[in-house]
Amino acid sequence: MDNYSFDLARIFLGDLSLLFLFEIVFRTVILFAYLIINMRFIGQRSVGQLSSYEIALIVALGSAAGDPLFYVDVPLVHGMVVITLLVLLSRIVTALGARSRRINTLLEGRTIRLVNDGYLDYAGVQQSVLSADEIYMEMRQVGILHLGMVKRAYLETDGMISVFRYPKDRIKPGLSIAPEGDPRGAVIPDDDYFVCERCGYYKPSPAITRETCPNCHHDVWIHPVITHDIELKMQ
Ligand SMILES: [Zn+2]
The missing domain is CATH 3.30.240.20 (bsu07140 like domains)
Known part of the structure; x- marks a missing residue:
């Protein structure tokens, strides 16, 4: 911390060139579109009806979709792979829950x-x-x-x-x-x-x-x- 300086340019823009802002726009458009397409496969539910399992899924998706947007060393494909895996896993888990009452209770809780x-x-x-x-x-x-x-x-x-x-x-x-x-x-x-x-x-x-x-x-x-x-x- 010896070389520390209160540098507004660094605070607002970081150490990367301004061109990285365009990269962020590009990353955001691609990943957001990919996330929306994937979310369609999870199923329809309103936010007020989320079970704890679904909240966990959304938190994980949020992290997978968020990090590649602005971390220069996280490539888009890493985030996309995680999103795809999470959606696939949720489909498998939902299908198992529909077949077994015990698994469903484990995921959704019981009344x-x-x-x-x-x-x-x-x-x-x-x-x-x-x-x-x-x-x-x-x-x-x-x-x-x-x-x-x-x-x-x-x-x-x-x-x-x-x-x-x-x-x-x-x-x-x-x-x-x-x-x-x-x-x-x-x-x-x-x-x-x-x-x-x-x-x-x-x-x-x-x-x-x-x-x-x-x-x-x-x-x-x-x-x-x-x-x-x-x-x-x-x-
Ligand atoms: Zn009593």
């Missing part, structure tokens, strides 16, 4: 049950690595106010949560999922019953006891909320 009959499937929630708050946020976005409205919820392999509601006449009292600043939300408490504070497991007996929740082993029970007479309350 995880998050809510079962009105309370959190605690084993599923732990497996999902999502916090309860994250799950509740997703549910509020589809109009869920408490867990008693939900028959089933699944974390899909693309990261989306599918929610299956109970029909209106079968909604049970459930754990409120209103945010902290609005503790009761648009719901009213049902003081006769109790649900587990952590997972919403419904306790059909009105008596409060010291027993732990059979679903998540938590031991704090709170009153659930109900929604079916909101209209009556508002009059």
Whole structure:
């Protein structure tokens, strides 16, 4: 570093001649066209639905396509070979995944049950690595106010949560999922019953006891909320 100088020409242009800029234009056009042609063979999917395997593929493709654009000592063919190999490998892996459910699960992950009959499937929630708050946020976005409205919820392999509601006449009292600043939300408490504070497991007996929740082993029970007479309350 003895010969170091703050040289703007070197910072902006490097040590290579200006002609290299034209080479970069040429390299970019060729490699970008080649990448686009290859991407057509990977298959159609929107960005929101990428599995972790597909994200890995895109990161690898990005590096293979990026480096030869401006590194003078990386020839275009090296990048092209890597792109072709990645696309071929992804085709093979996708074909294997279509034949074997186990391989598909390995690549795409598995669908995880998050809510079962009105309370959190605690084993599923732990497996999902999502916090309860994250799950509740997703549910509020589809109009869920408490867990008693939900028959089933699944974390899909693309990261989306599918929610299956109970029909209106079968909604049970459930754990409120209103945010902290609005503790009761648009719901009213049902003081006769109790649900587990952590997972919403419904306790059909009105008596409060010291027993732990059979679903998540938590031991704090709170009153659930109900929604079916909101209209009556508002009059
Ligand atoms: Zn519980």
